[in-house]
Amino acid sequence: MIYLDNSATTKPNPAVLNSFQQVSERFFANPSSIHQLGGEAEKLLQRSKEQAAQLLQVETDEIVFTAGGTEGNNLAIKGIALEHQKRGSHIITTQVEHPSVHEAFRGLERLGFSVTYLPVNENGVVAVEELREAITDDTILISIMHVNNELGSVQPVEAIGEIAKEHPKLFFHVDHVQGMGKVPMKLADSGIDLCTISGHKLHGLKGTGILYVKKGTTLFPLFHGGGQEKSLRSGTENLAGAVSLVKALRLIKEREIAGIRHMYHLQTIIRQKLRTMDGVFINTPEQAAPHIINISVPGLKPEVLIHMLGEKEIYISTKSACSSKQTDESKILAACGHGRDRSTSALRISLSYDSTENDIHVFLQELQEAINRLKAVME
Structure with a gap:
């Protein structure tokens, strides 16, 4: 073969599959349970966040485990829009985003938000100056993918991050699903406030992902419930999935x-x-x-x-x-x-x-x- x-997806690494099975068998308790088994599961979850943060060179409390790229993109985009709509209702993206971003913006338009869909050149790349000119006093979010999933075009996210720094009122989200492990990108002090990563693009498992949320960035949660993941993603944590994702991320970084x-x-x-x-x-x-x-x-x-x-x-x-x-x-x-x-x-x-x-x-x-x-x- x-x-x-x-x-579309990668074949899971055998070591990743093994880590998922081992954690599922040994640390099956709910991390929110107060008994010893729950405490062990909670410690492993926290250790996984610490390791993910080290690999991404960010702070531990900036890591949120998700179910993948679609959830991460929706949480970042809708979370910012709904949380900060009193500050503004204008958001910016491009004409070449992944469906999980494009449809999220279409949904926000139905709620009354104004969206600018930036055009791209023949190579699928946005013009930085056009983006700069699109920003208004009403802009609260810019969401642009790093690597296009169809063409492989690389967007100038570093330059866009510098522009975002000039506008402290707005937030900058990057869909890094296709970029992770293929086109390196710095997160810390980059102007990027939110960044989406998906496990199954890294020889990890489907249903696993990370949303980087820069310290001080507030989001309206998509899921309400028990308050897990700092109340940004309520629901019993997928501990085995989180551990396996960190394993996949480490293996990718090594290679x-x-x-x-x-x-x-x-x-x-x-x-x-x-x-x-x-x-x-x-x-x-x-x-x-x-x-x-x-x-x-x-x-x-x-x-x-x-x-x-x-x-x-x-x-x-x-x-x-x-x-x-x-x-x-x-x-x-x-x-x-x-x-x-x-x-x-x-x-x-x-x-x-x-x-x-x-x-x-x-x-x-x-x-x-x-x-x-x-x-x-x-x-």
Whole structure:
């Protein structure tokens, strides 16, 4: 099997699975229980937060464990909007966000908030000056992803963070789900107030995640109840999930430098071969994250190519896994100015540290053969 759909999800690391099972068996008590077993579970939860904070180089009480990227994004965006709506009702994002961000903003518009959807250039990147000009006295939130999940475009979050520092009234949220482990990003003293991380993109488990909440940032909770996670996320904590996520994060951090270099090497091989394929267009810009390459083959249905490759046990995807079963065009490619011929025929190849050169060579050969066969049928 050759798995090249790592932006949708990654294969769990065996060590992560083992940590989840061990904690589930030994520390099954509720961390809120006052007996000894509950106390042991609570200590392990606190230790996990401390370790996550060390890995992310932030403070322990700035870590909130969540169920993943969608919850983290919703808690950050709606939490700020609802908590600070008396200070302003204007919020800023881009036209190329993940559905969990885009739909959260659409929902806030129904509640009366005003949203500016910043345009992007042909590479899928926002203009920093346009963002600066979009800020008003009524702006309370900027939410911009670090790495685009379809194209791999990298947004200038460092520069945006500096702008955010100039406006202490507003908050800056970064969706770092696709960036973690692929494009390093500093959190402390960056101007970033909230940052979303998802476990299953890091060879961790689905249903695990972290929301970084900078000290002093207040949110309206999505869940009310027993007051867990500093009342930001009530509900019995997923202790085994939290421990396994920290394990996955540590393993990624240990391999990060070499892993990023390896994926850039593989991306170079892919780009060189794709440029020789007639009728194939590379949509991902040259200056992009190392793990994503988006291409279009106009005239051919992407789902047919995906199924043909799947028969060879080679797995790629179209757009975001959250919307890949919809047959409409990629709104990301459309926002970059591509016509429907390319925005409706896109394919996404996404790598991991464990992808091999042999995997890539076999995939490229099978992709070329699949394209040739489809074109022959159409002639």
